[in-house]
Amino acid sequence: MAEAAHGQQHPLKIYFVIWALLFVLSAFSYFTDFLDHGPLRWGLILLFMFLKAGFIVAIFMHMAWERLALIYAILGPPVLLLFLIGLMAVEGDYTEVIRLDSFSAPIVPESAH
Amino acid sequence: MTAAEARAGAWRSISDDWSADKQTFHVPWGKAMMWIFLLSDTFIFTCFLVSYMNVRISTPVPWPNPSEVFALTLFGIYMPLVLIAIMTFVLITSSGTMALAVNYGYRGDRGRAAALMLITAAFGATFVGMQAFEWSKLIEEGVRPWTNPFGAQQFGASFFMITGFHGLHVSAGVIYLVIVALKVLRGDYERGGGNYEIVEIAGLYWHFVDLVWVFIFAFFYLW
Numbered sequence: 001m002a003e004a005a006h007g008q009q010h011p012l013k014i015y016f017v018i019w020a021l022l023f024v025l026s027a028f029s030y031f032t033d034f035l036d037h038g039p040l041r042w043g044l045i046l047l048f049m050f051l052k053a054g055f056i057v058a059i060f061m062h063m064a065w066e067r068l069a070l071i072y073a074i075l076g077p078p079v080l081l082l083f084l085i086g087l088m089a090v091e092g093d094y095t096e097v098i099r100l101d102s103f104s105a106p107i108v109p110e111s112a113h
Numbered sequence: 114m115t116a117a118e119a120r121a122g123a124w125r126s127i128s129d130d131w132s133a134d135k136q137t138f139h140v141p142w143g144k145a146m147m148w149i150f151l152l153s154d155t156f157i158f159t160c161f162l163v164s165y166m167n168v169r170i171s172t173p174v175p176w177p178n179p180s181e182v183f184a185l186t187l188f189g190i191y192m193p194l195v196l197i198a199i200m201t202f203v204l205i206t207s208s209g210t211m212a213l214a215v216n217y218g219y220r221g222d223r224g225r226a227a228a229l230m231l232i233t234a235a236f237g238a239t240f241v242g243m244q245a246f247e248w249s250k251l252i253e254e255g256v257r258p259w260t261n262p263f264g265a266q267q268f269g270a271s272f273f274m275i276t277g278f279h280g281l282h283v284s285a286g287v288i289y290l291v292i293v294a295l296k297v298l299r300g301d302y303e304r305g306g307g308n309y310e311i312v313e314i315a316g317l318y319w320h321f322v323d324l325v326w327v328f329i330f331a332f333f334y335l336w
Binding site: 008009010012015016018019022023026029030032033034042045046048049052053056057059060061062066067068069070072073074077078081084085088089091092093095096099100103104 | 137139140145148149152156159160164169170171193198202209216321323
């Protein structure tokens with residue numbers, strides 16, 4: 001843990017390896033655009049996204065060498081965002097149903113009220 | 114040491130760091146503050162992406178296909194999403210040069226560190242320039258925050274807000290990097306005993322900008 005106190009000094013090689021890896025992963029992400037919309041495409045988009053994000057945070061931002069107190073303080077809170085994402089996805093579905101129901105349903109005659 | 118013991122030791126380090134009535138994070142204060150700022154920025158960008166997800170799910174009108182909207186015809190060849198792909202590679206290249214700058218900074222190689230930071234800033238400026246081109250192209254085609262000719266109206270608002278806020282971050286990063294690079298070059302940090310943490314802190318910000326782009330690329334352009 002001494003390196004955390006004395007600055008992040010690592011061999012250059014690891015940066016070049018990660019750099020090349022990010023290029024390859026970006027190329028892969030770009031090629032997902034040629035797939036049809038569906039679980040395979042979405043799965044690959046997410047896979048390459050998380051791999052790229054992970055390498056950037058772990059190696060380029062040196063998170064892999066920090067102490068756990070800092071890692072959890074920074075990476076823990078964003079987990080809560082999963083709830084926001086889930087809630088807003090449900091809310092979005094609900095809004096769409098309401099819109100389809102209210103805006104595209106046949107007009108109810110006045111006498112029905 | 115077994116894996117279980119290593120895990121116990123890791124947890125022990127957390128309780129030690131938080132309970133010792135002293136500095137919790139054993140990093141320079143500037144770095145801790147940058148991380149906390151980036152954490153808050155994560156929430157802001159997530160709010161933008163979540164609101165984009167929400168409007169895209171909730172609209173009954175088909176969403177414009179980004180693959181076609183951002184396609185270009187270069188040298189007579191139709192290429193979907195090509196400008197965005199180039200922008201992605203420009204940003205990743207700049208992240209690489211930034212990582213090298215941090216490394217040379219800690220080695221005390223002022224010249225190389227400053228030069229690599231300026232190269233990083235130049236890539237950042239290139240990225241913003243390409244974004245300006247992309248914005249003008251879409252505006253010319255009639256994309257506005259409230260309407261567009263391709264499909265769901267919310268597309269424009271999401272696009273301008275998300276890429277605009279990200280572009281603002283890149284622009285601020287370019288200015289930040291140039292300032293720090295000039296200070297490194299001038300030898301300002303030699304007075305503090307040759308401490309080049311500032312390069313790493315500026316690097317954290319820059320890598321974060323790249324990180325945000327990874328998510329924007331996946332969710333806005335590819336999804």
